[in-house]
Amino acid sequence: MKKIKVIVFGLLLIGFFGFSQLEASAHDSDLHNGSTGQQVSELQSTLKKLGYFKTGVTGYYGPVTATAVTKFQRDFGIPATGYTGPLTNGMLDKLHMMARVVHGEARGESYTGQVAVAAVILNRVDSFRFPNSINGVIFQRNAFTAVNDGQYWLTPNTSAYLAVKDAMLGWDPSSGATYYYNPAQVSDNWIFTRNFIKQIGKHHFAN
Template sequence: MKKFSAIFLILILSISFMSVLYLERSYGQTLAWGSSGEDVRIAQSRLKQWGYLEGGVDGVFGKTTYDAVIKFQKANGLTPDGVIGAQTRVALGMSSNNTKTNTPASRGVSRSDDIHLLARAIHAESKGEPYLGQVAVGAVMLNRIKHPSFPNTLAGVVYQPCAFEPVKNGTINEAPDDSAYNAARDVLNGWDPTGGAIYFWNPSTATSKWIWSRKVTLTIGRHVFAHD
């Protein structure tokens, strides 16, 4: 009986250990007080952009980062333990070890050639919106590349006739700010907070009756997002 109990205990411990390894490989290592490095810097940047982090972005997980993580977790229904584990990573858009592959969603996107265009489009369409809303606007543009109803290149999507007001009024040519560039990089790295939306608009200014026939699934800032 004792031998059986010992074997059973070893089996349970082995399963627990393998589960931890799986989560670390799938979502990256857990970040906690005392951690440092690029992943911490990225987490801090997100928390800073969303208004949770009061300190600087230095790549060192200390008290200010811990407090910011707690606030973020409470606001998003996560266990407020101050640790960036698998679930908190996903909520921060840091899944898959945060080394997101060059977006497999982009049939006609070259990171080096199109990041500036995407940043300009994000800036023109969502200047003044929360950072998450800027990422969402950029994600819609990349989602259109995959959709058969739209052009299959980023330039084709952005400059499609009558698709985006900034192209018509010329604000697409304004220099994007750092926030727009960061959002463009996040989108190209695979972050899509819209869940595949291909439309967005401002309800207070939209005049098209047709657009309201689309299924609205999300609201971020002043924009709503919809699927086909």
């Protein structure tokens, strides 16, 4: 099952029409054709990092931006309205949070290693042993070094966003891992009691 289906499972329960009405309810207050300003620029920048927005950032929400938003919505199981609303913004927020973790924890790793770190976050959301939301997993006490030492707040690069996108759309190079660690930097030997799955770059992945 694609990870994206897991993330939006609760929303899918209300059905497609509930989805559409919820997204449409914010049409007047969120971004749509004719919108301008910093929020539009930030949206375009994010969509550009994700590979949906192919031109320069303009700060104007026109047909090119609407097309990019529509493609994003289709990929992530959101009604393809072409404008942003709670569902689109919520998914973008999840992508932002995960990209910060990937950038903070794995920016020196291969692209596959970055996708694997993103997949671990999603695997934790799926597991009864961890919080059942991306926000809950990321901010669980002492769960991620990048959150503890402040690297979480660095600006993620394009690679981090694409890695998160690939993980959310189903790629899991970690083979289902819920832990990863660099054995050269371990401060608590407890992690070695976890079941080793594989190594990708400097990270060991385990359950």
